[in-house]
Amino acid sequence: MIRTWNMRSAIIAVVVLTVLAGCGPMPETAPTPAPDTTLPTLETTATPATPAAAELTLGDLAQRVNAAWSGVDSYRVTFTGSTLMTSAALGTPVARPPATPGATPIATPGATPVARARETFVFVREVVLPDRQRQAVTGLGANDHEAVAIGNELFVRGPLVELIAPGTPSEIWIEIDPEALPEGAVISQMLGGLPQLPSAPLASLPARLLPQTVRESATVEHDGRECRVYGAADTVPATGMRVDYTIAIDDRDIPCFIETGAGGVTQGRDEYTDIDASLTIEPPVAATPVSVPPALATPLAHD
Secondary structure, three states: OOOHHHHHHHHHHHHHHOEEOOOOOOOOOOOOOOOOOOOOOOOOOOOOOOOOOOOOEHHHHHHHHHHHHOOOOEEEEEEEEEOOOOOHHHHOOOOOOEEOOOOOOOOOOOOOOOOOOOOEEEEEEEEEOOOEEEEEEEOOHHHOEEEEEEOOEEEEEOOOHHHHOOOOOOOOOEEEOHHHOOOOEHHHHHOOOOOOOOOOOOOOOOHHHOOOEOEEEEEEEEOOEEEEEEEEEEEOOOOOOEEEEEEEEOOOOOEEEEEEEEOOEEEEEEEEEOOOOOOOOOOOOOOEEOOOOHHHHOEOOOO
16 A cells, blocks of 8 residues: 555655656646736847847747757757746746656645755656657655656666555566556656657747747857857746746757746756767566556546
8 A cells, every 4th residue: 555655755746747848748737828918028129929030039949949859869858957946837838848847845724834945856868769768867765766668668667666566676677558557647747758759849838938039148068069048038927927948059959958947046957968879778678567556547636
Protein backbone atom coordinates (compact mmCIF):
# COMPACT_ATOMS: atom_id res chain seq x y z
CA MET A 1 0.00 0.00 0.00
CA ILE A 2 1.35 3.41 -0.98
CA ARG A 3 1.88 5.66 2.01
CA THR A 4 0.04 9.00 2.18
CA TRP A 5 3.20 11.11 2.34
CA ASN A 6 4.58 9.37 -0.71
CA MET A 7 1.44 10.10 -2.71
CA ARG A 8 1.51 13.75 -1.63
CA SER A 9 5.13 13.93 -2.74
CA ALA A 10 4.19 12.31 -6.02
CA ILE A 11 1.43 14.80 -6.75
CA ILE A 12 3.77 17.74 -6.00
CA ALA A 13 6.30 16.21 -8.38
CA VAL A 14 3.66 15.99 -11.10
CA VAL A 15 3.01 19.71 -10.73
CA VAL A 16 6.75 20.31 -10.98
CA LEU A 17 7.29 18.10 -14.00
CA THR A 18 4.21 19.02 -16.00
CA VAL A 19 6.12 21.98 -17.20
CA LEU A 20 9.16 21.77 -19.05
CA ALA A 21 8.15 22.90 -22.98
CA GLY A 22 11.26 22.48 -24.86
CA CYS A 23 12.27 19.71 -22.47
CA GLY A 24 9.77 17.10 -23.38
CA PRO A 25 6.25 16.07 -24.18
CA MET A 26 4.70 16.68 -20.81
CA PRO A 27 1.00 17.47 -21.17
CA GLU A 28 0.56 21.22 -20.95
CA THR A 29 -2.26 23.24 -19.50
CA ALA A 30 -3.27 26.03 -21.84
CA PRO A 31 -2.79 29.39 -20.11
CA THR A 32 -5.89 31.41 -19.33
CA PRO A 33 -6.37 34.05 -22.06
CA ALA A 34 -5.47 37.51 -20.85
CA PRO A 35 -8.11 40.24 -20.77
CA ASP A 36 -8.40 42.20 -24.00
CA THR A 37 -5.57 44.61 -23.15
CA THR A 38 -2.43 45.67 -24.94
CA LEU A 39 0.39 43.14 -24.58
CA PRO A 40 3.73 44.46 -23.35
CA THR A 41 6.27 45.21 -26.05
CA LEU A 42 9.96 45.56 -25.56
CA GLU A 43 11.53 48.84 -26.71
CA THR A 44 9.40 49.40 -29.78
CA THR A 45 7.03 52.10 -30.95
CA ALA A 46 4.84 49.71 -32.94
CA THR A 47 1.73 48.19 -31.43
CA PRO A 48 1.61 44.36 -31.01
CA ALA A 49 -1.09 44.12 -33.69
CA THR A 50 0.86 46.10 -36.29
CA PRO A 51 4.63 45.64 -35.85
CA ALA A 52 6.92 47.55 -38.18
CA ALA A 53 8.14 45.63 -41.22
CA ALA A 54 11.73 45.40 -39.97
CA GLU A 55 10.77 44.16 -36.52
CA LEU A 56 10.85 40.51 -35.51
CA THR A 57 7.81 39.21 -33.66
CA LEU A 58 7.67 36.32 -31.24
CA GLY A 59 5.52 34.48 -33.77
CA ASP A 60 8.17 34.98 -36.47
CA LEU A 61 10.86 33.69 -34.13
CA ALA A 62 8.79 30.65 -33.20
CA GLN A 63 8.18 29.80 -36.85
CA ARG A 64 11.88 29.93 -37.60
CA VAL A 65 12.84 27.83 -34.59
CA ASN A 66 10.14 25.21 -35.11
CA ALA A 67 10.95 24.89 -38.83
CA ALA A 68 14.66 24.43 -38.10
CA TRP A 69 13.91 21.94 -35.31
CA SER A 70 12.29 19.56 -37.80
CA GLY A 71 15.76 18.90 -39.24
CA VAL A 72 17.35 17.89 -35.90
CA ASP A 73 17.98 14.15 -35.50
CA SER A 74 19.39 14.02 -31.96
CA TYR A 75 19.92 16.37 -29.02
CA ARG A 76 20.14 16.77 -25.26
CA VAL A 77 18.01 19.27 -23.35
CA THR A 78 18.74 20.11 -19.72
CA PHE A 79 16.07 21.90 -17.77
CA THR A 80 16.99 23.48 -14.43
CA GLY A 81 14.07 24.71 -12.35
CA SER A 82 12.87 25.44 -8.86
CA THR A 83 10.39 23.47 -6.79
CA LEU A 84 9.19 26.73 -5.24
CA MET A 85 8.03 28.75 -8.19
CA THR A 86 6.08 31.96 -7.63
CA SER A 87 3.36 30.75 -9.97
CA ALA A 88 2.83 27.78 -12.25
CA ALA A 89 2.08 30.31 -15.00
CA LEU A 90 5.71 31.42 -14.98
CA GLY A 91 6.74 28.35 -16.94
CA THR A 92 4.62 29.27 -19.94
CA PRO A 93 4.96 29.74 -22.77
CA VAL A 94 8.55 28.89 -23.56
CA ALA A 95 10.77 27.37 -20.91
CA ARG A 96 9.37 23.91 -20.79
CA PRO A 97 8.52 20.23 -20.25
CA PRO A 98 7.64 18.28 -21.27
CA ALA A 99 5.81 20.81 -19.50
CA THR A 100 5.68 24.02 -17.41
CA PRO A 101 8.10 23.73 -14.51
CA GLY A 102 6.78 25.13 -11.34
CA ALA A 103 5.40 23.96 -8.06
CA THR A 104 3.44 25.76 -5.40
CA PRO A 105 3.72 24.12 -1.98
CA ILE A 106 0.53 22.66 -0.52
CA ALA A 107 -0.63 25.13 2.13
CA THR A 108 -2.61 24.45 5.28
CA PRO A 109 -5.67 26.74 5.49
CA GLY A 110 -5.14 29.43 8.11
CA ALA A 111 -1.47 28.62 8.57
CA THR A 112 1.12 31.38 8.83
CA PRO A 113 3.37 31.38 5.74
CA VAL A 114 6.85 30.10 6.48
CA ALA A 115 9.85 31.15 4.42
CA ARG A 116 11.33 28.20 2.55
CA ALA A 117 14.51 27.94 0.55
CA ARG A 118 14.27 27.48 -3.19
CA GLU A 119 15.15 23.94 -4.13
CA THR A 120 16.62 23.22 -7.54
CA PHE A 121 15.91 20.17 -9.65
CA VAL A 122 17.47 19.12 -12.96
CA PHE A 123 15.66 17.31 -15.76
CA VAL A 124 17.84 15.93 -18.58
CA ARG A 125 16.41 14.32 -21.69
CA GLU A 126 18.35 12.85 -24.60
CA VAL A 127 16.54 12.14 -27.86
CA VAL A 128 17.64 10.14 -30.88
CA LEU A 129 15.02 10.04 -33.61
CA PRO A 130 12.93 8.28 -34.52
CA ASP A 131 12.09 6.70 -31.18
CA ARG A 132 14.91 6.51 -28.60
CA GLN A 133 14.95 8.59 -25.43
CA ARG A 134 16.70 8.64 -22.08
CA GLN A 135 15.98 10.97 -19.20
CA ALA A 136 17.31 11.56 -15.71
CA VAL A 137 15.67 13.64 -12.97
CA THR A 138 17.62 14.73 -9.88
CA GLY A 139 16.80 17.06 -7.03
CA LEU A 140 13.32 15.70 -6.29
CA GLY A 141 14.39 13.19 -3.63
CA ALA A 142 12.03 10.22 -3.61
CA ASN A 143 10.88 11.10 -7.13
CA ASP A 144 14.33 11.07 -8.76
CA HIS A 145 14.65 8.54 -11.55
CA GLU A 146 16.29 7.42 -14.76
CA ALA A 147 14.10 6.26 -17.63
CA VAL A 148 14.69 4.81 -21.08
CA ALA A 149 12.06 4.70 -23.82
CA ILE A 150 12.59 2.81 -27.07
CA GLY A 151 9.58 2.68 -29.31
CA ASN A 152 6.71 1.84 -26.98
CA GLU A 153 8.93 0.17 -24.38
CA LEU A 154 9.44 2.09 -21.14
CA PHE A 155 12.01 1.26 -18.45
CA VAL A 156 12.52 3.03 -15.11
CA ARG A 157 14.88 2.78 -12.14
CA GLY A 158 15.76 4.96 -9.17
CA PRO A 159 13.97 6.14 -6.01
CA LEU A 160 10.70 6.66 -7.95
CA VAL A 161 10.43 2.88 -8.39
CA GLU A 162 9.45 2.58 -4.72
CA LEU A 163 6.18 4.34 -5.54
CA ILE A 164 5.46 2.05 -8.48
CA ALA A 165 6.64 -1.28 -7.12
CA PRO A 166 7.20 -0.99 -3.33
CA GLY A 167 10.16 -2.98 -2.09
CA THR A 168 12.04 -2.88 -5.40
CA PRO A 169 15.65 -1.69 -4.97
CA SER A 170 16.33 1.61 -6.70
CA GLU A 171 19.10 0.11 -8.84
CA ILE A 172 16.74 -2.46 -10.39
CA TRP A 173 15.13 -1.64 -13.73
CA ILE A 174 11.37 -2.13 -14.03
CA GLU A 175 9.33 -2.15 -17.23
CA ILE A 176 6.01 -0.34 -17.58
CA ASP A 177 3.48 -0.93 -20.36
CA PRO A 178 2.42 2.54 -21.58
CA GLU A 179 -0.53 1.08 -23.46
CA ALA A 180 -2.02 -0.05 -20.15
CA LEU A 181 -2.17 3.55 -18.89
CA PRO A 182 -4.96 6.02 -19.67
CA GLU A 183 -4.12 9.39 -21.18
CA GLY A 184 -2.89 11.83 -18.55
CA ALA A 185 -2.09 9.15 -15.94
CA VAL A 186 -0.20 10.45 -12.92
CA ILE A 187 2.81 8.23 -13.56
CA SER A 188 2.95 9.29 -17.22
CA GLN A 189 3.17 12.92 -16.21
CA MET A 190 5.78 12.17 -13.55
CA LEU A 191 7.84 10.55 -16.33
CA GLY A 192 7.53 13.61 -18.56
CA GLY A 193 5.09 11.98 -20.97
CA LEU A 194 7.43 9.18 -22.00
CA PRO A 195 7.45 7.39 -24.38
CA GLN A 196 5.99 10.30 -26.36
CA LEU A 197 8.52 12.49 -28.12
CA PRO A 198 8.97 16.13 -27.13
CA SER A 199 7.38 18.83 -29.25
CA ALA A 200 9.37 21.64 -30.86
CA PRO A 201 10.78 24.12 -28.32
CA LEU A 202 8.39 27.00 -29.14
CA ALA A 203 5.43 24.96 -30.36
CA SER A 204 3.19 25.83 -27.39
CA LEU A 205 3.28 29.62 -27.55
CA PRO A 206 -0.21 31.04 -26.91
CA ALA A 207 -1.63 33.01 -29.83
CA ARG A 208 -1.97 36.16 -27.71
CA LEU A 209 1.83 36.53 -27.55
CA LEU A 210 2.65 35.92 -31.21
CA PRO A 211 2.35 39.57 -32.38
CA GLN A 212 4.74 40.84 -29.71
CA THR A 213 7.97 42.39 -30.98
CA VAL A 214 11.11 40.78 -29.56
CA ARG A 215 14.35 42.61 -28.78
CA GLU A 216 17.78 41.36 -29.82
CA SER A 217 20.09 42.03 -26.87
CA ALA A 218 23.39 40.21 -27.26
CA THR A 219 25.45 37.47 -28.88
CA VAL A 220 26.82 34.71 -26.64
CA GLU A 221 28.72 31.44 -26.95
CA HIS A 222 26.90 28.24 -25.97
CA ASP A 223 27.78 24.60 -26.67
CA GLY A 224 30.38 25.73 -29.20
CA ARG A 225 27.80 27.82 -31.07
CA GLU A 226 27.39 31.56 -31.50
CA CYS A 227 23.90 32.41 -30.33
CA ARG A 228 21.75 35.52 -30.76
CA VAL A 229 19.73 36.42 -27.66
CA TYR A 230 16.19 37.79 -27.86
CA GLY A 231 13.92 39.05 -25.11
CA ALA A 232 10.13 38.91 -24.76
CA ALA A 233 7.69 39.45 -21.91
CA ASP A 234 4.24 38.59 -20.65
CA THR A 235 1.97 39.58 -17.80
CA VAL A 236 0.34 36.90 -15.65
CA PRO A 237 -3.39 37.69 -16.02
CA ALA A 238 -4.32 36.70 -12.46
CA THR A 239 -1.62 38.73 -10.70
CA GLY A 240 -0.39 41.37 -13.13
CA MET A 241 3.17 40.12 -12.57
CA ARG A 242 5.64 40.66 -15.41
CA VAL A 243 7.37 37.53 -16.70
CA ASP A 244 10.49 37.82 -18.86
CA TYR A 245 11.60 35.33 -21.48
CA THR A 246 15.09 35.02 -22.92
CA ILE A 247 15.47 32.99 -26.11
CA ALA A 248 18.89 32.31 -27.65
CA ILE A 249 19.24 30.73 -31.11
CA ASP A 250 22.22 29.91 -33.32
CA ASP A 251 22.79 30.77 -36.98
CA ARG A 252 20.60 27.80 -38.02
CA ASP A 253 17.73 29.00 -35.77
CA ILE A 254 18.32 26.04 -33.42
CA PRO A 255 17.74 26.97 -29.75
CA CYS A 256 20.78 27.39 -27.52
CA PHE A 257 18.78 28.11 -24.37
CA ILE A 258 15.37 29.36 -23.28
CA GLU A 259 14.96 31.04 -19.90
CA THR A 260 12.03 32.29 -17.85
CA GLY A 261 12.40 34.88 -15.09
CA ALA A 262 10.36 37.12 -12.80
CA GLY A 263 11.47 39.95 -10.56
CA GLY A 264 15.04 39.54 -11.71
CA VAL A 265 15.12 35.88 -10.57
CA THR A 266 15.54 33.00 -13.02
CA GLN A 267 12.65 30.57 -12.65
CA GLY A 268 13.59 27.96 -15.24
CA ARG A 269 16.15 27.40 -17.99
CA ASP A 270 16.29 24.91 -20.88
CA GLU A 271 19.76 24.36 -22.38
CA TYR A 272 20.00 22.61 -25.76
CA THR A 273 23.26 20.79 -26.43
CA ASP A 274 24.76 17.96 -28.50
CA ILE A 275 22.68 18.87 -31.54
CA ASP A 276 22.88 15.96 -34.04
CA ALA A 277 25.53 14.28 -31.89
CA SER A 278 26.05 10.51 -31.79
CA LEU A 279 24.12 9.66 -28.63
CA THR A 280 23.81 5.99 -27.73
CA ILE A 281 20.57 4.93 -26.06
CA GLU A 282 20.04 1.22 -25.39
CA PRO A 283 17.50 -0.72 -23.29
CA PRO A 284 18.66 -2.27 -20.01
CA VAL A 285 19.98 -5.80 -20.19
CA ALA A 286 17.23 -6.98 -17.83
CA ALA A 287 14.06 -5.41 -16.46
CA THR A 288 11.14 -6.65 -14.36
CA PRO A 289 7.66 -6.02 -15.81
CA VAL A 290 5.33 -4.44 -13.22
CA SER A 291 1.77 -3.19 -13.05
CA VAL A 292 1.29 0.44 -12.08
CA PRO A 293 -0.85 0.81 -8.92
CA PRO A 294 -4.30 2.40 -9.48
CA ALA A 295 -3.40 5.64 -7.66
CA LEU A 296 -0.64 6.31 -10.20
CA ALA A 297 -2.45 4.85 -13.20
CA THR A 298 -5.43 7.20 -13.01
CA PRO A 299 -5.46 10.57 -14.80
CA LEU A 300 -4.32 13.55 -12.76
CA ALA A 301 -7.29 15.59 -11.62
CA HIS A 302 -7.55 19.20 -12.80
CA ASP A 303 -9.56 22.04 -11.34
